[in-house]
Amino acid sequence: MSVPLSQMWAVASYVIRQRLAGRTRYPLVLMLEPLFRCNLACAGCGKIQYPAQILKKHLTVEQCLGAVDECGAPVVSIPGGEPLMYPEIGRLVSELVARKKYVYLCTNALLLKERLTAGVFEPSKYLSFSIHMDGLRAEHDEAVCREGVYDEAVEAIREALRRGFRVTTNTTLFDGANPLRTREFFDAMMDLGVEGMMISPGYSYAKAPDQEHFLRRQRANELFSRILADPKRRWKFNQSPLFLQFLMGTRDFECTPWGNPTYNIFGWQRPCYLLQEGYAATFKELLETTRWERYGKKSGNEKCRDCMVHCGYEPTAVNHTFASWRGFRDTVTATVTGRL
């Protein structure tokens, strides 16, 4: 594990405060999408398929900060679209840092070097660039439908590290990924010197009989077991080891859709980052009026049956850590020994 102690403590004390206050539903990471515009057009990306007037729109910094204050999560992830295309990204990040929020700026890194050279950001323990990397050069360039993106991202990572910024990577892995190549990719990222990596299976949704759902989950567990088997000590993951164990199938969790709420130009998205089943005007309305029982594996909702994505299950893993001594002990053991 590579999450800095101060960040762990901020999250731990927040969760403990929520539990002591008797809250059962509370957010951990706000997914803040200031815009849907992007400078790539990856096939299958559901974020960029909108009419022109929607792609031109973006939230104001004040709207973003209003959402951050309203929801109160200790961590803010800024995906997109491409957040480096947001005209006020520098001001937004510095306001979040001033509020002591841990910020993950999720970027394809094409504009990162230019923005760093322009002095848009200051290094801070609160700011981490989370670079979208879907594998080694061949896999990544194929995933983003453009050659040369992997090399540009690597160059940007080097530049950000040289300037003293925290840098992590985020990787989506699909059925059919090659475990050996993925392990080589982990080595390559650690060689670059990133602080840690985040991995998640891609979202999959298919109308299928129960048996097929079971097999899809089983295949995902096998894939992650092969990728993470005997993990190298030098691999650092910027996420809960319990979530990684869940991916490997050695632990079962239920989804916590309110754990990573999403806010964008349409409002608070129901019920999660992946599904768009409507919008609430306020965070309170989202929490109070979403029919949460309709989501997650147990609900039987076809759209949730195969989902093992981090935005639904990582909050469960984090909550589990603080829900019992056993969860806490398991997290500490995996963190200290590096074994999964």
Place this chain on the structure above:
Amino acid sequence: MSDTESLEGWVPAIGHGVTLEEVVERAFDYRGNVTVVKADGTRLEGYVFNRNRDVAVPFVQVFDRAGAGPLDIPYADIRTILFTGKDTAAGNSYAAWLRAKEASQQRLGTPLPPGA
């Protein structure tokens, strides 16, 4: 609907095998502009990004063609919705993409030269 079928160009006539609620749901899922024809005959072209039926006065929310909004329109004020704008998701469904992606990762599963 299949992965590839698009509603682009659909001119639903409410009451003829389709209800207003169904048309609103389709408009909400549609990744393109639509034209909302109101009961008084006026038209509003834009993107339907939300709808809420679980309230006393059910409504849809729209950003118009110029991006202004959100504009709230009660269901009761809607005669029909025409699927007039380009479907930006047409032929690009998530399910279709996922199948292609999994096939390509399997292809990349064969050994590549070092450094590739």
